[in-house]
Amino acid sequence: xxxxxxxxxxxxxxxxxxxxxxxxxxxxxxxxxxxxxxxxxxxxxxxxxxxxxxxxxxxxxxxxxxxxxxxxxxxxxxxxxxxxxxxxxxxxxxxxxxxxxxxxxxxxxxxxxxxxxxxxxxxxxxxxxxxxxxxxxxxxxxxxxxxxxxxxxxxxxxxxxxxxxxxxxxxxxxxxxxxxxxxxxxxxxxxxxxxxxxxxxxxxxxxxxxxxxxxxxxxxxxxxxxxxxxxxxxxxxxxxxxxxxxxxxxxxxxxxxxxxxxxxxxxxxxxxxxxxxxxxxxxxxxxxxxxxxxxxxxxxxxxxxxxx
Amino acid sequence: xxxxxxxxxxxxxxxxxxxxxxxxxxxxxxxxxxxxxxxxxxxxxxxxxxxxxxxxxxxxxxxxxxxxxxxxxxxxxxxxxxxxxxxxxxxxxxxxxxxxxxxxxxxxxxxxxxxxxxxxxxxxxxxxxxxxxxxxxxxxxxxxxxxxxxxxxxxxxxxxxxxxxxxxxxxxxxxxxxxxxxxxxxxxxxxxxxxxxxxxxxxxxxxxxxxxxxxxxxxxxxxxxxxxxxxxxxxxxxxxxxxxxxxxxxxxxxxxx
Ligand SMILES: Cc1cc2nc3c(=O)[nH]c(=O)nc-3n(C[C@H](O)[C@H](O)[C@H](O)COP(=O)(O)OP(=O)(O)OC[C@H]3O[C@@H](n4cnc5c(N)ncnc54)[C@H](O)[C@@H]3O)c2cc1C
Ligand SMILES: Nc1ncnc2c1ncn2[C@@H]1O[C@H](COP(=O)(O)O)[C@@H](O)[C@H]1O
Numbered sequence: 001x002x003x004x005x006x007x008x009x010x011x012x013x014x015x016x017x018x019x020x021x022x023x024x025x026x027x028x029x030x031x032x033x034x035x036x037x038x039x040x041x042x043x044x045x046x047x048x049x050x051x052x053x054x055x056x057x058x059x060x061x062x063x064x065x066x067x068x069x070x071x072x073x074x075x076x077x078x079x080x081x082x083x084x085x086x087x088x089x090x091x092x093x094x095x096x097x098x099x100x101x102x103x104x105x106x107x108x109x110x111x112x113x114x115x116x117x118x119x120x121x122x123x124x125x126x127x128x129x130x131x132x133x134x135x136x137x138x139x140x141x142x143x144x145x146x147x148x149x150x151x152x153x154x155x156x157x158x159x160x161x162x163x164x165x166x167x168x169x170x171x172x173x174x175x176x177x178x179x180x181x182x183x184x185x186x187x188x189x190x191x192x193x194x195x196x197x198x199x200x201x202x203x204x205x206x207x208x209x210x211x212x213x214x215x216x217x218x219x220x221x222x223x224x225x226x227x228x229x230x231x232x233x234x235x236x237x238x239x240x241x242x243x244x245x246x247x248x249x250x251x252x253x254x255x256x257x258x259x260x261x262x263x264x265x266x267x268x269x270x271x272x273x274x275x276x277x278x279x280x281x282x283x284x285x286x287x288x289x290x291x292x293x294x295x296x297x298x299x300x301x302x303x304x305x306x307x308x
Numbered sequence: 309x310x311x312x313x314x315x316x317x318x319x320x321x322x323x324x325x326x327x328x329x330x331x332x333x334x335x336x337x338x339x340x341x342x343x344x345x346x347x348x349x350x351x352x353x354x355x356x357x358x359x360x361x362x363x364x365x366x367x368x369x370x371x372x373x374x375x376x377x378x379x380x381x382x383x384x385x386x387x388x389x390x391x392x393x394x395x396x397x398x399x400x401x402x403x404x405x406x407x408x409x410x411x412x413x414x415x416x417x418x419x420x421x422x423x424x425x426x427x428x429x430x431x432x433x434x435x436x437x438x439x440x441x442x443x444x445x446x447x448x449x450x451x452x453x454x455x456x457x458x459x460x461x462x463x464x465x466x467x468x469x470x471x472x473x474x475x476x477x478x479x480x481x482x483x484x485x486x487x488x489x490x491x492x493x494x495x496x497x498x499x500x501x502x503x504x505x506x507x508x509x510x511x512x513x514x515x516x517x518x519x520x521x522x523x524x525x526x527x528x529x530x531x532x533x534x535x536x537x538x539x540x541x542x543x544x545x546x547x548x549x550x551x552x553x554x555x556x557x558x559x560x561x562x563x564x565x
Pocket of ligand 2: 313317345370401422427428430431432433435436491507
């Protein structure tokens with residue numbers, strides 16, 4: 001059984017659904033849940049329920065610096081003799097894992113859509129989502145980040161023994177966070193959202209996004225935008241899905257007034273279920289999605305919101 | 309200021325990738341371009357040079373057709389280039405980083421190094437970090453705004469959920485560029501002509517002491533992503549369609565609670 005460390009991500013004090021997915025990917029190994037933020041004792045039960053043999057409570061404010069967080073991951077790998085280290089390919093996860101891999105001088109497979117910890121193989125997208133590559137790693141530690149939502153959480157009770165880890169490393173002090181700016185109203189992060197509703201050029205104005213916000217609220221979804229909508233100034237670039245925007249892989253993706261360009265698909269084609277709403281029955285998106293509604297988004301979306 | 313920009317030679321993102329054999333793809337008819345994120349790095353480097361003076365050197369680890377991409381970077385205003393010749397791209401980014409580091413070091417002390425946030429072919433998202441580590445420099449990736457002044461860099465990083473962090477680091481450092489940093493310029497005809505005369509210095513891995521056989525990542529298989537078949541079109545009035553949609557999403561697909 002490979003001893004597998006998992007970097008746990010929390011949100012409002014609870015374990016993120018995406019972390020539980022990463023734990024599901026590691027099942028079959030002995031899981032060490034590494035908690036470097038928040039209160040480890042309060043999430044111990046959940047982590048045990050989803051397969052953590054050991055819950056490692058990492059002391060100190062290590063998440064305040066990505067270099068320190070990376071160093072602590074390296075320290076945990078040696079302290080617990082981990083053969084694999086997995087995390088979420090979230091913005092922070094990708095950053096910390098890349099730093100840790102560089103420190104160790106070991107390979108890292110980022111944004112995997114499938115992993116096999118015992119074989120040290122992983123599948124990931126190549127060529128902007130056009131192909132899937134299977135990579136094999138020949139190294140003492142198998143380091144991977146996993147695309148959010150590709151693995152569903154699955155319960156598998158384990159001991160969840162709580163241990164403390166006192167970090168002896170210090171922040172190398174190479175970078176300093178001087179400011180954090182947030183957009184209005186703590187929105188869901190697109191890359192991690194389980195459901196996404198996206199507006200294309202057809203949305204016609206920034207104000208009309210409120211129609212999608214209302215539907216998103218009912219769906220528990222994050223709101224995305226096509227590049228045409230972003231370029232027209234209807235939405236900020238942080239909402240763009242696609243080759244030059246975010247890569248997302250939700251359970252459900254609803255595209256409203258999006259034509260279905262390859263560059264848009266590059267960012268969302270691994271979604272589990274894709275629904276398209278478009279007034280043009282010949283829109284290319286209908287040949288690449290699962291369910292289609294031919295209609296005006298300004299009629300269909302409010303109806304959907306009403307009925308949810 | 310001496311600025312290096314790492315530019316990868318990659319298949320055009322609009323190209324169709326035809327898988328050939330177990331691990332290859334047909335590249336004969338494919339157009340290759342500069343990795344799109346690297347263009348933000350080139351633009352930023354050239355505009356810093358234009359305002360603060362200095363030199364911009366392009367570094368590419370790539371195959372024999374890479375000079376086409378390098379000429380494009382030179383036409384955007386870079387001064388010269390280094391081409392580390394390889395047969396095929398490394399999957400182990402540590403090797404790429406070692407080659408980039410050795411090539412840069414052999415050329416002189418860098419004050420600023422740009423990369424793209426990630427490459428669109430192997431999507432490995434790690435080379436800037438490895439390069440920084442090999443040099444012992446700070447690194448910030450996914451940078452959408454940058455100020456370089458008085459030996460320091462202030463980098464704005466897109467950190468998810470509409471959050472941005474402003475990070476400060478001392479030069480020399482590595483900056484991974486992403487969209488928003490600037491609008492890369494389109495070279496004009498005279499710039500393209502001028503670029504033809506600029507120097508591209510070719511080097512081999514052995515000149516740089518990089519051992520290709522140390523790769524720890526291998527490609528076992530390459531498969532095309534299966535396309536979805538024609539959608540199931542929902543029928544009836546808007547009300548019927550929406551009702552049926554909610555039903556299938558809840559009951560058949562189980563993607564809604
Ligand atoms: C290098 C490069 C990178 C790119 N990167 C991205 C990227 O990251 N993301 C991205 O999205 N695009 C990207 N693009 C752009 C992409 O090619 C398309 O231009 C873009 O996705 C189109 O956006 P759209 O579907 O919203 O607009 P359109 O293509 O204009 O489609 C609008 C659709 O809405 C429908 N419609 C209009 N009104 C209504 C209505 N009232 N109700 C219902 N349907 C309606 C129309 O039938 C049409 O199909 C990139 C392009 C290039 C060249
Ligand atoms: N072969 C290469 N030659 C030059 N630069 C590279 C090469 N590979 C990666 N890079 C740089 O590293 C960045 C990130 O690449 P990657 O880690 O492959 O996603 C790219 O945007 C380039 O700037």
